[in-house]
Amino acid sequence: MWGSYCDNVLEKRAPYRQAHLDGLAAQKESGVLITIGPTKDLIKVFGIYEAEDEATVHQLVEADPYWKNGVWTEYYIKEWIQAF
Numbered sequence: 001m002w003g004s005y006c007d008n009v010l011e012k013r014a015p016y017r018q019a020h021l022d023g024l025a026a027q028k029e030s031g032v033l034i035t036i037g038p039t040k041d042l043i044k045v046f047g048i049y050e051a052e053d054e055a056t057v058h059q060l061v062e063a064d065p066y067w068k069n070g071v072w073t074e075y076y077i078k079e080w081i082q083a084f
Helices: 009-030 054-063
Strands: 002-005 033-038 044-049 072-076
Touching: 009 033, 044 054
Parallel strands: none
Antiparallel strands: 002 044, 002 072, 033 044
């Protein structure tokens, strides 16, 4: 998953950050989330999910407080094949 952050992300994310991190921790614990994080410049977010299908990842992203509250402004999912 690749996505974009809003302007003033540090300010805007503050009220939703703990709920966002708690949700990601639950996804990681369940095994569906492999890794996720921002680019160093806080412009993009990148995540790797291991899900049954693309629809599952869409549901996870769209349930996240960052998506619901406009911290993430867009995202797209691209399935990939792990070579090794």
